[in-house]
Amino acid sequence: MAPIQPAQPEQYPDFPDADEPGGGRRRRAVRYAVPVAVAGVAAATISLVPALADTGSPSLPSITAEQLLTKIAASDTQTLSGSVKISTDLGLPSALSGGAASSLFSGAGGSGEGSGHDGKTSAAAPQSRLPQLLAGSHTLHVAVDGPDRQKVSIIETAAEYSLIHNGTEVWGYDSASNQAYHATAPKDAGRDSGKQQRPEDFPATPQAAAKEIIEAADGTAAITVDGTARVAGRSAYQLVVTPQKADRTTVGAIRIAVDSKTGVPLKFTLSPKGGGKAIVDIGFTKVGFGKPSASTFTFTPPKGTKVTEAGQGSDVVTKGPKGFDGFNGVTGLTGANGAGKGAEPTVIGSGWDSIAVIKAPGGLPSGAEKNGRGGDASSLLDSFGKHVSGKFGSGTVFHTRLVNALVTDDGTVYVGAVTQSALTDAANAAAK
Amino acid sequence: MSRAETAAQPPDAAEAEQAPAPAPRAPRLVWSLGLFRSELVTVFRRWRTLALFAVLAGVPLLVGIAVRIETRDGGSVGGGGPNGGDGPAFIEQVSNNGLFLTFASLAATLPFFLPMAIGVVAGDSVAGEAAGGTLRYLLVAPAGRTRLLLAKYASVLAFCLAATLVVTVSALIVGFALFPVGDVTLLSGTTISLSDGMLRCLLIAVLVAASLIGIGALGLFISTLTDSGIGAMAATVGLLITVQIIDNIPQLHALQPYLFPHYWLSFADILRDPVTWTGIGKNLGLQALYAAVFGSAAWARFTSRDVTA
Structure with a gap:
């Protein structure tokens, strides 16, 4: 039996779909060039597009550091939602992530949070989940509606940990283990200090981080405006805080990108003195200033979910990671x-x-x-x-x-x- | 089906330009449809396909019964420890809401069972015909190799959708039969109604089916390389396992975003509030890329090779 050749144009001239004569190696090579070209174009697109998207500093009217600080302080943005990327590189041994590292530093650092680490917490309790942010890279989803309603979610593969503050209620929900944590906040606490209300020992939004730094920098640091940047698709001024009269600190510089329109800090970067990769990098990758829907902040524990009330923590059997x-x-x-x-x-x-x-x-x-x-x-x-x-x-x-x-x-x-x-x-x- | 038809359009248009004398449009369309229909029948009337469906339908049943037995005395799946959730995704929620059995089953079958079934069907599509000696008869019919290949790929994609729907429907039936069903609490803690949950479930099924586009094209390409159906199936499934292993080695993280299974679990993003589309977009883009690269490679090989069997 003779092999059937790829082309039968003479036999079926009426069918244009019948393939062209084989034509030997050249034709074959041309055909194989198609997948190669597709792969090449794709590779070029993948490597170039993100590089292009992040470059370019928008041209904004120049501004002094003081004006920029005022802009931040005067910012009356009450509602926002968006995605935040947190990358921390403390140079810890990789095995030492999570709870151990955090109690080592937040507790021993004298921030007074140590009392929360009694080692007996539910998987949904904030103190057992938020420390994981101290190592590696994480994506958060943040929604804020005034001082009374906030929500922070840590995005995980096919799971999520959410911390929801709504009025007097604080809920933590861990979808991976289907457990919830519930605490009741004092009624007026949210109004007095929205920042303290956040049950975190780590500034999760650039806003909180920036405010803390500026308070700390007063009189001991040089605060300058260093150009502009594009963060989460918005034009931003870059505020740089450099430690002064301090030769023994490990802090090199702190960079805060401030949204030029709203004065909301969009990105916070802490670089070490020795140079190299940023130690802490918190920035919005997507941000909107619309009011999040009310349902975002309502949480009803689903049927069958184990709810741990704050203060009852010690009753729960602990099985660390x-x-x-x-x-x-x-x-x-x-x-x-x-x-x-x-x-x-x-x-x-x-x-x-x-x-x-x-x-x-x-x-x-x-x-x-x-x-x-x-x-x-x-x-x-x-x-x-x-x-x-x-x-x-x-x-x-x-x-x-x-x-x-x-x-x-x-x-x-x-x-x-x-x-x-x-x-x-x-x-x-x-x-x- | 509509996807198969749209997939067939652009290459047809491209070939019309090369054609010396363009034939009337209508007969060609009928030809393509007829070819697709015959391919579809070839795939779905096989006992092997039905056996694959039976295995896929059995997975939700097994998972459902296991969860049911383990939680019958009120305990939770992970033994009630505070750090449960070590099992497959969504397994913790199944005992409280039967709808989650669908998500758990899809998450459990997507890494291996589903792509393995696709690998078998796609790997066999051309090589099996070549091995059985039927490929030459298919080529004698005046349809053209490109169109035959497109019809084959379309039938593989139809199988992807069918296989995913088998898992979904089986999981829905088992979940509704064995567990209570009610309002759905999303991963973010927001509660939505059951009908809204069903809608998201359907969307997830479609996304899971779309996640298999890449391996379908890969299987089809491998299938055009050899005359041994078993060889093509084994190569496709072997490649799948290798890629899955590479995707789990942390040291190779630079490579992983380019591996076709890397974003497969992104379908879970549908269950967030708000839905994050980044991962889903990356997954679909990657699948389209694999389809383009390996689809065109399969075309280059199939249209230029000598068919001897």
């Missing part, structure tokens, strides 16, 4: 728990160079006291801590790209956004 059980001991070792419950931190120095000193009662618990679990934790601590000694005796330094902490063997914790040598110097000075 898989493989991280040992980290409950970490917080104890660094004295974070002790700090939250007992001793108030004292502050050495001022401005950017300030160091918080926390005296943990009872000193550093040994591995034996923590019956095995703590033993694992302390060996793990050793793996990412660095042993140092000086006039103060000896201790361990925990290093991240932003915050450094020194835990001396007698249980005192020195922590701040400063270099490691600043910590040991402070400890030496205290030992004198």
Whole structure:
């Protein structure tokens, strides 16, 4: 049987769809060029389009830093919704994400949030979920309608964790485990300070982050306007805050992109002094200033959902994230728990160079006291801590790209956004 | 079906330009439709296809019964721990709302069961005919190779939709039979009515079917490379497994956005409030890209090869 050739034009001249004569290798090569060309065009489009979309600084009338700050302060934007991308790169060991890292830094940092970390929380409780934002890259969805109604959702693959504040109610809903968390807020709390109402120890919106920074920078930092940028499709001024009279801090610069029309901060970037990738990068990828629909803020726990009431947390059996059980001991070792419950931190120095000193009662618990679990934790601590000694005796330094902490063997914790040598110097000075 | 017809239009138009004497439009359309219909019958009248449907329909039944047994004494699927949700997506919600069985079943079948079925059908489409010796007879009919290939791809896409609908309908029946059904709480915590939930369910089924466009084109291309139907099926399914593994190795994250299964789970974004379309758009774009690249590669191969069997 003779092979059937690709072309039969002579046989079927009436059918134009019958393929052209095979014509040998050249024709074949031309045909294969089609898929290659399609792939090439696609590759070029994929690599060029995002690059083009982000470039170009819009031309806006020039403005002084003071004018820009006023713009931010005068911003009366009450409603907004959009997507926020948070990227944090603290330079932590990748195993140390989530709860352990956060209690290490928010608790030991003396922010007073330590008391929330009693280690017994539901999967839907904010303190067990928000710390995950401290490591890696996350997408949030934010909706705000005045001081009384806010919603923050952490977008996960095929799941979502939402924190909803509506009047006197605070709901947390974790769709992956189908659990809910409920708390009642004091009636007038929302009106007094919308910021504090957010049960977070991490500024989730650029707005909150910017306000905090500007308060902190007063008098100790240079605030300048550095050009314009395009953020989430909107024209924005770039406000740059550079630490001044502070040579020991790890903070290099803080960049805030402020929407030119509304004065709403759209992007917040914290870069380290040593250069390199930003430590914290929070920015809107999509933003709108319309009023979110009321149904966004209503939450009724679906039938069968386990609801944990705030304050009943300790009744819930804790099963930490898989493989991280040992980290409950970490917080104890660094004295974070002790700090939250007992001793108030004292502050050495001022401005950017300030160091918080926390005296943990009872000193550093040994591995034996923590019956095995703590033993694992302390060996793990050793793996990412660095042993140092000086006039103060000896201790361990925990290093991240932003915050450094020194835990001396007698249980005192020195922590701040400063270099490691600043910590040991402070400890030496205290030992004198 | 309408998608198959629209897919057939542009290449026809392109060929009309090359044609020495354009034939009247009507007979060609009838030819294309007739070819598509015969391909459709070839795919759906096989016992193998029915067996694949039976397997796909069995998955929701199994998941449903397992969840039902585990939760009959009021417990939750993950054993009630605060960090449940280790299982497939949506599994925690199934016992409280039967509609979630549809989403859980689609999430469970999309990584392997569904694409495997597509791989079998697409891989066999050309190579199987070549192996059985029927391809030459198909080519003797004056339809043209391009049109035959388009009809084959259209029937593969029809199978994608049918397979997804089998899972969806089976899950709906099992879910409504075994579990309570009511208002749907979205992933974001917003509650919508059941009818709205059903609408989103339908949209998800269509999206899942569209997620399989890429592997369909890939299977068709592999099918044109060989005369062994089994070989083409095995290669397609093997490639699927390899790609799925690569998609789960964190070190290869730079590669992953270009792998066809990477955005498959984006269909869950339909269940958010507001719906985020970014991932869905990326998924559909990627599927279209795979269809264009491997579809044209299949065309280049099929129209220039010698058919000897």
